[in-house]
Amino acid sequence: MRDQFRLTMAQLNPTVGDLAGNCAKARAAWDAGRAAGADIVVLPEMFLTGYQTQDLVRRRAFLGDVWAHVQALAKDCTDGPMLAIGAPYLDGARLHNCYFVLDGGVVRTRFDKHFLPNFNVFDEVRLFNRGEIKGPIATDGPRIASPICEDAWYPDVCEAMVESGAELLIVPNGSPYFRGKMPIRMNEMVSRVVENDVPLVYLNLVGGQDDQMFDGRSFVLNRGGKLAVMLPFMEEAVVHVDFTRGANGWEAVEGEKAELPEEIERDYHVMVGSLRDYMAKTGFKTVLLGLSGGIDSAIVATIAADALGPENVRCVMLPSEYTSQLSLDDAAACADALGCHYDTVPIKATRDAVTDTLAGLFVGRDEDLTEENIQSRIRGLLLMAQSNKFGEMLLTTGNKSEVAVGYATIYGDMAGGYNPIKDMYKTRVFAACRWRNANHRPWMKAPAGEVIPVSIIEKPPSAELRPDQKDADSLPPYDVLDGILEMLVDEESSVAECVAAGYDIETVKRVEHLIYISEYKRFQSAPGPRLSQRAFWLDRRYPIVNRWRDGG
Numbered sequence: 001m002r003d004q005f006r007l008t009m010a011q012l013n014p015t016v017g018d019l020a021g022n023c024a025k026a027r028a029a030w031d032a033g034r035a036a037g038a039d040i041v042v043l044p045e046m047f048l049t050g051y052q053t054q055d056l057v058r059r060r061a062f063l064g065d066v067w068a069h070v071q072a073l074a075k076d077c078t079d080g081p082m083l084a085i086g087a088p089y090l091d092g093a094r095l096h097n098c099y100f101v102l103d104g105g106v107v108r109t110r111f112d113k114h115f116l117p118n119f120n121v122f123d124e125v126r127l128f129n130r131g132e133i134k135g136p137i138a139t140d141g142p143r144i145a146s147p148i149c150e151d152a153w154y155p156d157v158c159e160a161m162v163e164s165g166a167e168l169l170i171v172p173n174g175s176p177y178f179r180g181k182m183p184i185r186m187n188e189m190v191s192r193v194v195e196n197d198v199p200l201v202y203l204n205l206v207g208g209q210d211d212q213m214f215d216g217r218s219f220v221l222n223r224g225g226k227l228a229v230m231l232p233f234m235e236e237a238v239v240h241v242d243f244t245r246g247a248n249g250w251e252a253v254e255g256e257k258a259e260l261p262e263e264i265e266r267d268y269h270v271m272v273g274s275l276r277d278y279m280a281k282t283g284f285k286t287v288l289l290g291l292s293g294g295i296d297s298a299i300v301a302t303i304a305a306d307a308l309g310p311e312n313v314r315c316v317m318l319p320s321e322y323t324s325q326l327s328l329d330d331a332a333a334c335a336d337a338l339g340c341h342y343d344t345v346p347i348k349a350t351r352d353a354v355t356d357t358l359a360g361l362f363v364g365r366d367e368d369l370t371e372e373n374i375q376s377r378i379r380g381l382l383l384m385a386q387s388n389k390f391g392e393m394l395l396t397t398g399n400k401s402e403v404a405v406g407y408a409t410i411y412g413d414m415a416g417g418y419n420p421i422k423d424m425y426k427t428r429v430f431a432a433c434r435w436r437n438a439n440h441r442p443w444m445k446a447p448a449g450e451v452i453p454v455s456i457i458e459k460p461p462s463a464e465l466r467p468d469q470k471d472a473d474s475l476p477p478y479d480v481l482d483g484i485l486e487m488l489v490d491e492e493s494s495v496a497e498c499v500a501a502g503y504d505i506e507t508v509k510r511v512e513h514l515i516y517i518s519e520y521k522r523f524q525s526a527p528g529p530r531l532s533q534r535a536f537w538l539d540r541r542y543p544i545v546n547r548w549r550d551g552g
Contacts, residue, residue, distance in 0.1 A: 005141030293327025422528025
């Protein structure tokens, strides 16, 4: 037995279903580990397939292809360190979420996930079978065991593994981002280390998959919960960690500890990274969006320019007779500051044609929301036509406040393939705009400085679908609305609890009613990055038909 052991952590970004590409990333990490004299190279949970696979993992042809890639990877990585990688495995009729250890050209062993998460975005009880807890494998250094992700959030699995001889716990994860998650992860892993008195390697995926962003932030803990190594937020990294054996057992040599950005930067980085990965992994290269001169389209244009480069973003102003000169000026100034292409496509002629076509049917009826929605749907139609013609993905621009209460037109401004701000309330949109104007980071591809004109941030929000329209005509002030929404949606509070917090009961009931009757719109809305624990889609699943209301 040696007293030195080198482990290579590969915090990398896989693509769901790209088995060959993911294996190539794994081999490259293994090559880096071998060149550095590593004894083992470790990759995150379900890395070979990407995560989450959802029902793709139920296809037998897919599972057969996965197993063939596991075996080929083992043969490719014969002469060098062990390689640990996550993948599904069909054992007879039982499907498991597994962590394979490849050594000497073969699969040496596998660990099966025991605790299957079945909450928020996770649905693993439906997909996988619970595995048995397995003891450690022997190496030339420490005896190693791997509780897979959720297995390390409970004492049982780690305790059983250490009692059976494990001296080092390697925890592969597919842990997606939500605001405030890092302290939760750290506290749980510190608990496992303190309980079992062994070091722990927490290795997380990085990269976007549909609505979820895996944010990395992998780390190594020594006995007592002392942080030894911390990998960066939202970046790929291959890091070599040395362990030494002393009188009290194995210990990691302290290394780099990447700093955690502030919360608003984390949210903004997730929105940028999610769009960048969504585009790359779906094969799109360019986007367009309707740039109205309002704050939501301005922040989406900025996110897109930071993610893809301004040269790959086209902004389109679609003015009507209700569009103010200030909005025209603000939209043009924003596109110019970002360096994006800017087009103007007036909608008046199309609107007149639609109005004339429907005039016979609508005779004798006053103008109402119908005519406002026609304008929005004309814009959606014209933007989608450009998307089709030029092969650009259309971005939609509704914030979480609007998505929650249905303050958006289905088949109109909701048209599009991705919504970068779907899980960001309006008040946070204002904060994100101010932050971006004052900050620039290397991962941003748009220029530094004030790219969102201050006039956009300071003017009262308006859809500009009728004369002198303001959002406040239809909705409570956004600080009030967002406060109520955070309670009703994010915290699942009752009407009575909202009232006890100081909100007017009639306003709360109205907001609750709008949330419920807008479910059908959200069911048809574009995906967007998850920032909270109650993002609309997998986190919060409500029936479209629902007559229940909280009496308060």
